[in-house]
Amino acid sequence: MNAMKIGIAGLGTVGGGVAKGLRVHGEMLDARAGTPLELVAVCDRDPAKREAFDAPAKLDDIKALAASKADLIVELIGGENGAAPMLVEEALKAGKHVVTANKAMMARHGARLAALAEKNGRALKFEAAVAGGIPIVKSLRESLIVNGIKAVRGILNGTCNYILTQMEATGRSFDDVLKDAQALGYAEADPELDVGGGDTAHKLALLTALAFGVAPDLDAVSVQGIRAITPDDISFAREFGYRIKLLGIARQTDNGIIQRVQPAMVCAGTPLADVDGVLNGVVVNANEAGPFFFEGRGAGEYPTANAVIADIVDIARGNVGSVFGVPAASLSALSPAPAAGASSAFYLRFQVLDVPGVLAEIASHLAKWRVSIESMIQRGRAPGEAVSIVMITHETTYAAVEGALQTIAGTSNVVAPPVKIPMEAK
Numbered sequence: 001m002n003a004m005k006i007g008i009a010g011l012g013t014v015g016g017g018v019a020k021g022l023r024v025h026g027e028m029l030d031a032r033a034g035t036p037l038e039l040v041a042v043c044d045r046d047p048a049k050r051e052a053f054d055a056p057a058k059l060d061d062i063k064a065l066a067a068s069k070a071d072l073i074v075e076l077i078g079g080e081n082g083a084a085p086m087l088v089e090e091a092l093k094a095g096k097h098v099v100t101a102n103k104a105m106m107a108r109h110g111a112r113l114a115a116l117a118e119k120n121g122r123a124l125k126f127e128a129a130v131a132g133g134i135p136i137v138k139s140l141r142e143s144l145i146v147n148g149i150k151a152v153r154g155i156l157n158g159t160c161n162y163i164l165t166q167m168e169a170t171g172r173s174f175d176d177v178l179k180d181a182q183a184l185g186y187a188e189a190d191p192e193l194d195v196g197g198g199d200t201a202h203k204l205a206l207l208t209a210l211a212f213g214v215a216p217d218l219d220a221v222s223v224q225g226i227r228a229i230t231p232d233d234i235s236f237a238r239e240f241g242y243r244i245k246l247l248g249i250a251r252q253t254d255n256g257i258i259q260r261v262q263p264a265m266v267c268a269g270t271p272l273a274d275v276d277g278v279l280n281g282v283v284v285n286a287n288e289a290g291p292f293f294f295e296g297r298g299a300g301e302y303p304t305a306n307a308v309i310a311d312i313v314d315i316a317r318g319n320v321g322s323v324f325g326v327p328a329a330s331l332s333a334l335s336p337a338p339a340a341g342a343s344s345a346f347y348l349r350f351q352v353l354d355v356p357g358v359l360a361e362i363a364s365h366l367a368k369w370r371v372s373i374e375s376m377i378q379r380g381r382a383p384g385e386a387v388s389i390v391m392i393t394h395e396t397t398y399a400a401v402e403g404a405l406q407t408i409a410g411t412s413n414v415v416a417p418p419v420k421i422p423m424e425a426k
């Protein structure tokens with residue numbers, strides 16, 4: 001029986017896990033694949049990493065890997081541009097299958113690489129790129145294909161969810177918990193991609209492509225990260241009966257597709273509110289068949305390596321198929337819904353000097369923009385010093401609330417930029 005010869009590029013957190021997984025579970029994987037899986041080459045620019053793994057070829061150059069005798073290349077070096085897409089292109093052109101966990105590359109170049117894979121009759125699989133170990137890519141591409149999908153939303157970044165959960169549970173600082181997430185192998189090489197929302201945007205663009213049959217369009221995602229969230233916001237949220245989560249939301253509307261990455265107030269007791277730590281959670285509204293809720297580990301060595309290995313086995317079984325579930329040539333261009341019409345209720349926090357009339361001034365600006373208040377908390381008194389005023393609004397447009405906050409930010413008693421967090425519908 002012909003073996004499936006595998007070459008791995010990048011032996012860091014994920015690549016190391018894949019090489020170990022192939023060795024430890026070799027017999028079982030060969031049986032499931034129906035053919036032996038043989039690691040023939042590893043490639044890393046770090047010699048110590050190359051030496052740590054047993055393979056006939058230990059390479060330092062991705063070009064040599066693309067030209068190696070591997071039938072399938074696993075790209076785990078990362079990066080939107082440069083070496084990663086170059087390796088994938090070279091490998092596909094050389095007639096090799098590709099498995100990758102690189103959401104940055106797939107969100108930016110996915111449509112072009114999918115066309116190249118399909119032209120060459122080779123697979124390009126990326127299960128690990130979205131929500132780590134959760135089989136959401138396969139589910140959207142191969143299972144939830146009949147009834148049409150209205151919306152996909154979820155917690156897609158393990159690092160951010162770990163930070164928010166730890167800040168809430170232990171009161172530790174943002175930067176302290178981020179260091180933990182880095183040490184645990186959850187964060188990206190540049191952690192600003194995690195906390196700034198960029199990584200969630202990459203994953204959301206891929207979910208949108210799979211759910212709605214469009215080419216991934218990163219530039220059509222509005223992105224806000226979690227840097228501005230304070231321990232106060234987390235505890236006010238709890239008082240109102242909510243938890244703050246970084247969500248990626250893609251929704252088909254009559255006016256086009258909405259794609260947003262933003263911290264949101266998620267009602268306690270709903271499935272997404274209970275997704276803690278490095279776990280990810282995805283809700284798919286699939287018309288008559290849904291809603292579906294998926295939960296699992298979104299980052300780290302083993303969950304991610306599992307998803308990569310599952311793709312390798314899938315290819316060895318002969319499941320090549322189209323990369324995004326429809327032929328790359330029929331992926332349509334995404335038509336984004338105009339931002340101006342979007343609406344939500346909001347949590348607002350104002351950091352103000354505790355002087356007479358400050359609340360009335362804020363309320364009057366909100367009223368001018370027709371933003372009405374549902375509930376409010378003002379804690380403690382500290383005459384002349386800064387205190388927080390926190391409100392939940394009734395449903396209003398993003399445009400109205402942004403207009404009001406811009407005016408309020410310019411008034412003399414407001415000492416920090418106001419914070420707004422949309423309330424996620426149940």
Ligand SMILES: NC(=O)C1=CN([C@@H]2O[C@H](COP(=O)(O)OP(=O)(O)OC[C@H]3O[C@@H](n4cnc5c(N)ncnc54)[C@H](O)[C@@H]3O)[C@@H](O)[C@H]2O)C=CC1
Pocket residue numbers: 009010011012013014015043044045046049060061062076077078079083101102103104128129132185186187188189298299300301304
């Ligand atoms: N760490 C995680 O939990 C997850 C990571 N991913 C993705 O998986 C990919 C890999 O991530 P990690 O393993 O965490 O990264 P890492 O930084 O731990 O490993 C990357 C490895 O690639 C090597 N490398 C980088 N550029 C190279 C080049 N030009 N030539 C040869 N070797 C090169 C580095 O020396 C390093 O050993 C990234 O695309 C990341 O976004 C996806 C899901 C989860």
Ligand SMILES: N[C@@H](CC=O)C(=O)O
Pocket residue numbers: 129131132156157158159160186187188194199298299300
């Ligand atoms: N940095 C990412 C890794 C997995 O995609 C995350 O924290 O989710």
Ligand code: NA
Pocket residue numbers: 127128129130131132133134135136137307
């Ligand atoms: Na996944």
